[in-house]
Amino acid sequence: MGVVIRICGAEKESDEYQAALRLKDIINKSLPNNVIGEIVLVVSATLFGQEVKDVDLMMLGTLQNYTPTLVFDVKEKGENGNVVGIHTEKKPVDIKNFCTTIEIKRHDISGVSIQGTDVFVKYNAEKHCVTSQSNKQKYAVKRFFENQIDFSPFVTNVIWFTQIDREDVLALLMRNGSKMKSNLIGSDFDFKELMQLLAWQTSPFYSRGEYHLECRYEDCSLNKLKDALELFSRAKEQMGELTRKRIELLTSKAFSKNQLADTNGKVSIYRGRAGTGKTVGLIQTAIGLVDELQARVLILTYNKALVSDIRRLFALAELPDMFDESCVYVNTMHSYFYRLTNSVMYEGRMTGAKFLDSYEKVLRDFNDFMEDEESVEIVKEIALSDPQLDWDYVLIDEAQDWTILERDIILKIFDKGKIIIADGGLQFVRRIDACDWSVIRERNNIKLKYCLRQKDNLVSFLNAYSSKLEMNSARILSGNTLHGGKVIITTSDKLYDIHKTEMERLLGVGNIAYDMLYLTPHSLVCKTDGKMSFSLKKEFEKNSIFIWDGTNQDNRDNYSISSDEVRVLQYDSARGLEGWTVVCLDFDVFLREKMDEYIEEPGDALLLESPEEKKKKYLFNWAMIPLTRAIDTLIIVIKDMDSEEARCFKEISNECNDYVMWI
Numbered sequence: 001m002g003v004v005i006r007i008c009g010a011e012k013e014s015d016e017y018q019a020a021l022r023l024k025d026i027i028n029k030s031l032p033n034n035v036i037g038e039i040v041l042v043v044s045a046t047l048f049g050q051e052v053k054d055v056d057l058m059m060l061g062t063l064q065n066y067t068p069t070l071v072f073d074v075k076e077k078g079e080n081g082n083v084v085g086i087h088t089e090k091k092p093v094d095i096k097n098f099c100t101t102i103e104i105k106r107h108d109i110s111g112v113s114i115q116g117t118d119v120f121v122k123y124n125a126e127k128h129c130v131t132s133q134s135n136k137q138k139y140a141v142k143r144f145f146e147n148q149i150d151f152s153p154f155v156t157n158v159i160w161f162t163q164i165d166r167e168d169v170l171a172l173l174m175r176n177g178s179k180m181k182s183n184l185i186g187s188d189f190d191f192k193e194l195m196q197l198l199a200w201q202t203s204p205f206y207s208r209g210e211y212h213l214e215c216r217y218e219d220c221s222l223n224k225l226k227d228a229l230e231l232f233s234r235a236k237e238q239m240g241e242l243t244r245k246r247i248e249l250l251t252s253k254a255f256s257k258n259q260l261a262d263t264n265g266k267v268s269i270y271r272g273r274a275g276t277g278k279t280v281g282l283i284q285t286a287i288g289l290v291d292e293l294q295a296r297v298l299i300l301t302y303n304k305a306l307v308s309d310i311r312r313l314f315a316l317a318e319l320p321d322m323f324d325e326s327c328v329y330v331n332t333m334h335s336y337f338y339r340l341t342n343s344v345m346y347e348g349r350m351t352g353a354k355f356l357d358s359y360e361k362v363l364r365d366f367n368d369f370m371e372d373e374e375s376v377e378i379v380k381e382i383a384l385s386d387p388q389l390d391w392d393y394v395l396i397d398e399a400q401d402w403t404i405l406e407r408d409i410i411l412k413i414f415d416k417g418k419i420i421i422a423d424g425g426l427q428f429v430r431r432i433d434a435c436d437w438s439v440i441r442e443r444n445n446i447k448l449k450y451c452l453r454q455k456d457n458l459v460s461f462l463n464a465y466s467s468k469l470e471m472n473s474a475r476i477l478s479g480n481t482l483h484g485g486k487v488i489i490t491t492s493d494k495l496y497d498i499h500k501t502e503m504e505r506l507l508g509v510g511n512i513a514y515d516m517l518y519l520t521p522h523s524l525v526c527k528t529d530g531k532m533s534f535s536l537k538k539e540f541e542k543n544s545i546f547i548w549d550g551t552n553q554d555n556r557d558n559y560s561i562s563s564d565e566v567r568v569l570q571y572d573s574a575r576g577l578e579g580w581t582v583v584c585l586d587f588d589v590f591l592r593e594k595m596d597e598y599i600e601e602p603g604d605a606l607l608l609e610s611p612e613e614k615k616k617k618y619l620f621n622w623a624m625i626p627l628t629r630a631i632d633t634l635i636i637v638i639k640d641m642d643s644e645e646a647r648c649f650k651e652i653s654n655e656c657n658d659y660v661m662w663i
Contacts, residue, residue, distance in 0.1 A: 003031055003063065008226065009043040016043045016056045019104050019162060023057070030191035037063035040222055045229045046315065049147060049561035052140040053315050057102040057160075060225050062217070067092045068192040070213075072199040074206075089211075093204045095195055096214035099153040099225065101141055103134045105161050109168045112161065119159060119184060124294075128387060134159050134183070147558075148228040154215035156201045158194065159184050231561060238563040239316050241510030242580050242631070247317045267411075267440050268420040269399075272448030273476060274628035278422035279576055281448070282395050283310065285420055289393055290328050296390070299330045301397040305550055305569050306576035307332055308559040329388070333396075333406065334359070340389055340413075341366045344382050363405050370412050379413060396421040398575060402435045416442050424575075450477050453578055455485025455632055457659040462627060464652045471620050476628075488635045489649045490663045492586070495637055496543040498663065502581050502633055509580075512563040517579030518547070519571050519626050521590040525551045534568045574626050582630035587623075588643040594622045 005027060007020045020041045027039060039061035047053045070093045076085040105112075111122040118131040138157040145152035161169065161184065169186035173179050183197050195213070204211040239247075270278045282299065289295040301307055310330045334356070341362050342350045355362060370376045383389035394414050396402070399421040410419060423437055437443070451459050459478040466474045490498055506516055526535040534540075534551045541547075548560035550569035560567055569577070571590050584590070598618055600611060627634065638646045653662040 002033065003027070003035055003037050003039060005039045005041065007041045007043060008230075009045065014044065015106065016104060019102075019160070020057055022162070023059070023102075026189065027191050031066065035063055035066040037061060037066075038222055039063075040226050042226060042229050047137075047140050047144040048231050048315060049558045050140040050144050051311065051558070052136045053311075055101050055137050055141065056104040058141070058229060059098065059100045059102060060222055062097040062222060063095050066095045067210075068095070068195055069093070070192075070196050070199040070204070072211075073203050075203065091204075091211050093195075093199060094210055094212045096212055097153070097217050098195075098198055098213075099141075099155050099215045099217075100198060101134065101137045101155065101157045103130060103137065103157070103159045105130060105159065106163050107161065108163050109172070112164065112172065114172060114180075117180070117182075119182075126296075126387075126390075130159055145225065145228060147561075148231060149220065149224060151218065151220055153217050153220065153225070154202050156198045156215065157183055158197055161185070162187050238512060240512035240515055240563070242515045243313070243316060243512075246313060265415065265417045266442045266444045267416045267437070268444040268446075269437060270420075270422040270446055270448060272424070273451070273474075274424065274575075274624065275451040275453030275476075275578075276448035277452045278424060278448060279306070279310075279397055280452075281446075282397055282420065282422045283313075286328050286393075286395055293392075295327075295392040297328045297393045297395060298336070298391040299328070299395045299397065300333045300336055301330070301576065302333060302401045303398065303573060303576050304332055305573040306397065309577055312559040329391075333402070336389075337363065337366075337406070337409070339386070340379075340383070343386060343389065344379050345369065360403075360405070363403075363409065367405055367409055367412075370409070376412050383413070393418045393420065399423045399437055400435060404435055407435050407437065411440070416440065450479035451628075452479045452481070453631055454478075454628065455482040456480065457485035458487065458630060458632075458634055461487045461634070461652065461656065461660055462624070464656060465623075465627070465648070466620075468648050468651065469616070469620055471617070474620070474624070482631070485630075485632050485659065486634075487653075487660045488633070488663055489646075489653055489661065490635065490637055491641065492637055492639065494663055495583075495635075496545070498635060499543070499545060499583075502635065505633070506581050511580050513546070513566050514548075514560055514563060515580040516566040516583070517574075517577060517581070517629060518566055518568040518583045518585060519574050519590075519629070520551065520568060520585045521571060521593050523589050523593065524585060525570060537568075571622075571626050574629055578629050578631060580631050581633040581635065582626070583635040583637065584626050585637050586639045587626070587636050588645040589639050590626070591619060591623060591645060595619060 005024045007017070007024060009017075011017060020043045023041060039059065042058040042060070043056075045055040045058045047055065069090060071088060071090045072093070073086050074089050075083045076087060078084040105121055107121045113120050113127075118129050120127045121130050122128070134157045138155045141155045142152045164172075164186045166186045166188050169184055170179065173182055173184065181200050183201065185194060185197060199213055202213065202215060204213045206212075270281045272278050286297045286299055289297050299310070307330050314328075314330070337359075338350075338352060338355045342348055342355065345362075345366060350362075370379055391414075394410060396410070396419070399407075400423050421437060454462075456478050459476050463475050466472060466476075488498060488502075503513065503516065506513075520534060520536075524535050525532055527533075532551055532553060534547065534549050537547060537549060546562075546565050547568045548562065548565040549555055550567055550573060567579070571584075595615075598615060600615075627636075636649060638649070640646065649660075650662060653660040
């Protein structure tokens, strides 16, 4: 019967597929004839939904009758079960199963070096830690399987240098006359050598007189693991028309004439209201910088939900290899400042919780440290040694939400010509003073005037709403390219019937459930077993509404990967996001919550603005963030029909009843 070896995924011309063919040949030639089993080689596996998403090659297998002699560590345990020592054994090991990521590198020996236990490779003049990359893949695979099938086998990882022979790899690993333990393998090896690398990572266990190596498949089959890894292919097929159009827009070459990348020492600024295309312009610019200049680009934003949404688009867009996270990386500004300040001032000893608790103080101390050019150069030198801090360009989304302190730190670290920002004016979600980026004299401005996200009727509704609140200066200009659209005002008891009808419409035009976005106030978020979650989840499921719960902190770093789940997020996380259909749950409650958070400030005599006017503007700005998320259909759920919001929307529906429905 022998061993059946299957290769799946990727184009046959790719380097990864050719490496899989080579590995298949090595396995066939190495295994004795009496070995039976199955091995699946998944080429260019995409861990859809994970921050680290690309794996060159996955090797999954189950074997019988294969017992090579391997060297491995054995833990010695005392009477109480604690480990009291470790010794090395050289024994036959029964190989039962394995689940291994393989990172493929084509560097020759001149481009490879080892520092401590970490392996580095060169890309142009830059060093890249392939050990860290491989380890991240291993843990991403584990999380991926846990999310998809509620179980993960033990995952091992291997780095395969296909252009370096066995002798050169051995020389690379020699330390004081002994070979260092590693997960490296060269171009020429047999299957036993590959298993030896796995035995160093997962010590064989002793049972019934012999040692066994397995990654604990338990009741999970090879096919179940393979099917999970093929999720991305299914997601690509079912991504929906809206996502497809967004990807086409982001990857279009037509934007290159307008992208803002100034090398003459000017900060570049996109300015515009919600829906005018600021974030799109920023992402397009990032793609252009990577594609045309081979630059390394960092995109920073305050909103974790937006980080996840952009990562989803990048994953589905299947951009070329140059667009992996080492070249263009989307992150929150808090994560970036944490890593930067921790590296410079605390030598990596500060915890994330401590950093957040003393965030402003840490940044003040850091900014004070960079009081002269010599100190700034020290910071830059430290950043150069860390690929996650060393970037050619920084692109900042929702820059109006930054503090002056955050702005000043970025201006010290990056040359002005390497800073590109999107500024949304008065769309604040943090309780801070406005961060004025226009104080930078060396700047390039591009004004985005027209709403490109929302259909004409939604723009008209928003202008009517602004007029009712006497906020006429907030009038939105329609791009007049998206005709139609509608608004539904309703109560929660009618929501499920409306959802069913609108979901059918959404699917009918080629979209998927992901393109329906629910926004919820704090009052509909509950805490269970120490974790936050959407309180109506069970009720939604009873009404056949399956959700990706973005109110749950465990989900915020990832994104929805199921085509039949609607997104649910808190209002505070809405900015920068969009949906074909957006449902604003208990909108009046949300505004009351925001009013409760309001901090009274004195009016500005110079601006002739009273405290009441400041409060009114504050509430209006918060209202406009969720109301500008929808493309085609906006559904506003009101809890109290006697509220000011209900009366206002009732008047608008009476005046605009051809596209604003009161149900």
